[in-house]
Amino acid sequence: MKDDIVERIQKNPKFLKMVSIRNNYSIIMSIMMMVVYFGYILLIAFNKPFLATKVSAGSVMSVGIPMGLGVLVFTIIITAIYVRRANTEFDAMKDDIVKEASK
Amino acid sequence: MIKLRHILGGATALLAAGFVLAAGADLGQAQKQATNWTAIVMFGIFVGITLLITKWAAAKTKTAADFYTAGGGITGFQNGLAIAGDYMSAASFLGISGLVFASGFDGLIFSIGWLVGWPVITFLMAERLRNLGKFTFADVAGYRFDPGPIRSFAAMGSLVVVAFYLIAQMVGAGQLIKLLFGLEYTLAVVMVGAIMMIYVLFGGMTATTWVQIIKAVMLLTGATFMALAVMFQFGFSPEAMFAKAVEVHAKQDAIMGPGALITDPVSAISVGMALMFGTAGLPHILMRFFTVPSAKEARKSVAWATTWIGYFYILTFIIGFGAITNLIPNPADYFVGGELAKGLKGGGNMAAVHLSKAVGGDLFMGFISAVAFATILAVVAGLTLSGASAVSHDLYASVWRKGKVDSATELRVSKITTVCLGILAVMLGIIFEKQNVAFMVMLAFAVACSANFPVLFMSVLWKDCTTKGAVAGGTVGLILSVALTIVSPAVWEATLGNPKGSALFPYASPAIFSMTAAFAVIWIVSLLDRSAQAAKERALFPAQLIRSETGVGSSSASGH
Numbered sequence: 072m073k074d075d076i077v078e079r080i081q082k083n084p085k086f087l088k089m090v091s092i093r094n095n096y097s098i099i100m101s102i103m104m105m106v107v108y109f110g111y112i113l114l115i116a117f118n119k120p121f122l123a124t125k126v127s128a129g130s131v132m133s134v135g136i137p138m139g140l141g142v143l144v145f146t147i148i149i150t151a152i153y154v155r156r157a158n159t160e161f162d163a164m165k166d167d168i169v170k171e172a173s174k
Numbered sequence: 175m176i177k178l179r180h181i182l183g184g185a186t187a188l189l190a191a192g193f194v195l196a197a198g199a200d201l202g203q204a205q206k207q208a209t210n211w212t213a214i215v216m217f218g219i220f221v222g223i224t225l226l227i228t229k230w231a232a233a234k235t236k237t238a239a240d241f242y243t244a245g246g247g248i249t250g251f252q253n254g255l256a257i258a259g260d261y262m263s264a265a266s267f268l269g270i271s272g273l274v275f276a277s278g279f280d281g282l283i284f285s286i287g288w289l290v291g292w293p294v295i296t297f298l299m300a301e302r303l304r305n306l307g308k309f310t311f312a313d314v315a316g317y318r319f320d321p322g323p324i325r326s327f328a329a330m331g332s333l334v335v336v337a338f339y340l341i342a343q344m345v346g347a348g349q350l351i352k353l354l355f356g357l358e359y360t361l362a363v364v365m366v367g368a369i370m371m372i373y374v375l376f377g378g379m380t381a382t383t384w385v386q387i388i389k390a391v392m393l394l395t396g397a398t399f400m401a402l403a404v405m406f407q408f409g410f411s412p413e414a415m416f417a418k419a420v421e422v423h424a425k426q427d428a429i430m431g432p433g434a435l436i437t438d439p440v441s442a443i444s445v446g447m448a449l450m451f452g453t454a455g456l457p458h459i460l461m462r463f464f465t466v467p468s469a470k471e472a473r474k475s476v477a478w479a480t481t482w483i484g485y486f487y488i489l490t491f492i493i494g495f496g497a498i499t500n501l502i503p504n505p506a507d508y509f510v511g512g513e514l515a516k517g518l519k520g521g522g523n524m525a526a527v528h529l530s531k532a533v534g535g536d537l538f539m540g541f542i543s544a545v546a547f548a549t550i551l552a553v554v555a556g557l558t559l560s561g562a563s564a565v566s567h568d569l570y571a572s573v574w575r576k577g578k579v580d581s582a583t584e585l586r587v588s589k590i591t592t593v594c595l596g597i598l599a600v601m602l603g604i605i606f607e608k609q610n611v612a613f614m615v616m617l618a619f620a621v622a623c624s625a626n627f628p629v630l631f632m633s634v635l636w637k638d639c640t641t642k643g644a645v646a647g648g649t650v651g652l653i654l655s656v657a658l659t660i661v662s663p664a665v666w667e668a669t670l671g672n673p674k675g676s677a678l679f680p681y682a683s684p685a686i687f688s689m690t691a692a693f694a695v696i697w698i699v700s701l702l703d704r705s706a707q708a709a710k711e712r713a714l715f716p717a718q719l720i721r722s723e724t725g726v727g728s729s730s731a732s733g734h
Contacts, residue, residue: 097298133431
C-alpha cells in the first residue's frame with residue numbers, strides 16, 4: 072500500500088515540479104541571506120569609516136547601527152516569509168499530490 | 175589578529191571572568207555574598223518548580239520515543255521557545271552584553287553572527303530533518319546509507335560537538351556560580367551536573383523541553399524589563415542613549431563604529447561560515463526537530479525560535495549600552511576599587527548583572543543571577559540528552575545491535591549513558607577549571623559546520639552521494655577543524671602558552687578551509703565510488719526524496 076503511494080507520487084509530474092519550485096525558492100532565500108550577512112561582514116572588513124559615519128549631521132548614532140539591527144530584523148523576516156509560504160502554498164501542493172496518489 | 179581572537183574569546187566565554195577569579199583577585203566577594211541569598215532563594219524556586227515538572231514528565235516517559243522526543247507531542251510554538259532556550263546560553267547573554275559594554279558596536283556584529291544560521295536551517299534542513307529522522311540526525315543520513323559506518327561517524331560528530339560545548343558550559347557554570355552565589359567552584363559544577371542529570375534521567379525530553387521553555391521565558395522577561403528600564407531613562411530615544419554612552423565611555427565616539435573585532439577578511443568570513451552553517455550541525459538543536467508532530471510544526475518552530483533569539487539579541491545590545499550609561503558614572507558601586515581603569519567587579523561579563531542591580535535593585539539582580547544559572551542548566555540538559563541519544567540510539571541500538579533491540583532496553587542504555595555523561599561533564603568541568611576554554615564554543619561550531627552539516631546536506635540533497643563519500647568527507651572535516659583549531663592562536667598561543675606568532679594557522683576559525691575540504695572530499699569520493707553498495711544507495715534516492723519532501727512514510731514520533 073505504502074509502496075504504491077511512493078510509486079504514484081514518483082510518476083506524478085506535479086511532484087517534481089513542486090520539488091523544483093521549492094528548492095529554487097530555498098536556494099534563492101539562502102543566497103539572499105548569505106549576501107546580506109557576508110556583505111555586512113565584508114563591509115566591516117573593508118570599509119570601517121563608512122559604517123562609523125553619522126546617520127545625519129549632528130547625530131551620535133552611526134550608519135552601522137541601524138544597518139546591523141536591520142540585518143537582525145531581516146533575518147527574522149526572511150525566515151517568517153519562507154515559513155509562511157511553505158506552510159500554505161507548498162503544503163497545499165504537497166497535500167494535493169499525496170491525495171492524488173492515495174486514491 | 176590577536177585582538178580578534180581575544181574578543182571572540184570574550185564573547186564566547188564566561189571565562190574571562192573566570193580567569194580574573196582564578197588569578198585570585200579579591201573582587202569584593204564577601205560583600206556580594208551577603209546579598210546573594212536573594213539569588214539563591216530564587217534559583218531554589220526555579221529548581222523546585224522544574225523538579226515538579228520532571229516528576230510529572232517522568233510519569234509520561236515510558237518508551238525510548240518519549241525519552242528522546244517527548245513522544246513527538248510538542249507544538250511548534252512550544253518547540254520554538256525551547257529551541258531559543260537551548261540556544262540562548264549564558265555566554266550569549268552575559269558575553270554579548272559584556273562585549274557591547276566594552277566596545278559598543280562590535281557586540282552587535284557578534285550577535286548577528288549567532289542569528290544568521292537560523293534561516294539556513296529553515297530553508298534547507300528543518301522540514302527534511304523532520305520527515306526523514308526519528309530520534310537523532312544520524313537517522314537522516316542513515317535513511318539510505320550503510321548504517322554501520324554512517325551512524326558511527328554521526329555519533330562521533332555529535333559527541334565531539336557535545337563534549338566541547340559541554341566543557342565550555344560547565345566551566346562557565348562553575349565560574350559564574352562562584353561569582354554570583356559565592357559558592358565553591360567544585361560544588362557549583364557538581365550541583366549543575368546533579369540537577370541536570372535528574373532532569374534528563376527521569377524526565378527525558380519532556381522535562382528538558384519544559385526546563386528550556388521556562389528558562390527562555392524567564393530570560394526574555396528579565397532582558398525585556400532591563401531594556402525597557404534603560405530606554406525609559408532616555409525617553410525611548412536611542413539617540414539620547416547613544417549620546418550619553420559616547421559621553422561617558424573611555425573610547426568615546428569609537429564605540430559607535432566597528433573596532434577590532436573584524437580585522438582580516440579571511441577570519442571574518444571563516445568565523446561567519448562557522449556560525450552560519452555550524453548552527454545547522456549542532457546535534458542538540460537538530461534533535462529538537464523530532465519533538466514536533468509534522469513538518470509544518472517544525473517550520474513554525476524555527477520561525478518562532480528565530481524571532482525570539484533575534485529579539486533577544488536586540489535586547490542585549492540595549493542592555494550593553496544601558497550598562498555603559500548606568501555603570502560608568504558610578505564607579506564606586508560597580509568597579510574594582512571604585513576605579514574605572516580596574517574594570518568591572520567580577521570581570522567584563524558581569525555588565526548585565528550589575529545593570530540588573532542598577533535598574534531593579536537587589537531583588538531583580540537575584541532574579542537575573544538565577545536566570546543565568548537556569549540558562550546553563552537548560553543548555554547542559556539539552557547537550558547531555560543529545561549525547562546520550564547518539565550513544566544509545568546510534569551506537570548501541572543501530573550499530574551494535576543492528577536495530578534488533580526493544581524500546582525498554584534502548585531506554586535503559588540511554589539512562590546509563592546519561593549518568594556516565596553527567597559524571598564525565600562534572601569531571602571535565604573540574605579538570606578544565608583553570609584552563610582557558612574560551613575557544614571551545616567556537617570549536618564546537620567549527621566541527622558542526624565541517625563534519626555534521628556537509629554530511630547532512632549532501633546526503634539529503636545530492637542523489638549521487640554515497641556512504642563512503644559521506645564518511646570520508648565528514649571525517650576529513652572533523653579532523654581538519656580540530657587540528658587547525660589546535661594550531662590556531664587561540665589554542666596554540668593563548669591556551670598552550672607557546673610564544674606569540676608561533677601558531678601555524680593564523681586565522682580565527684578553520685571553517686572556510688575545513689568545511690570546503692569536507693564538501694570536496696564527499697563529492698570526489700562519492701563520484702569515484704563504483705561499488706554495488708553505492709549503486710544501491712543511489713537507487714534509494716527517489717524514495718528518500720519523496721519522503722523528505724512530502725513526509726509520506728515518515729515516522730510518527732509518537733512511536734506507534
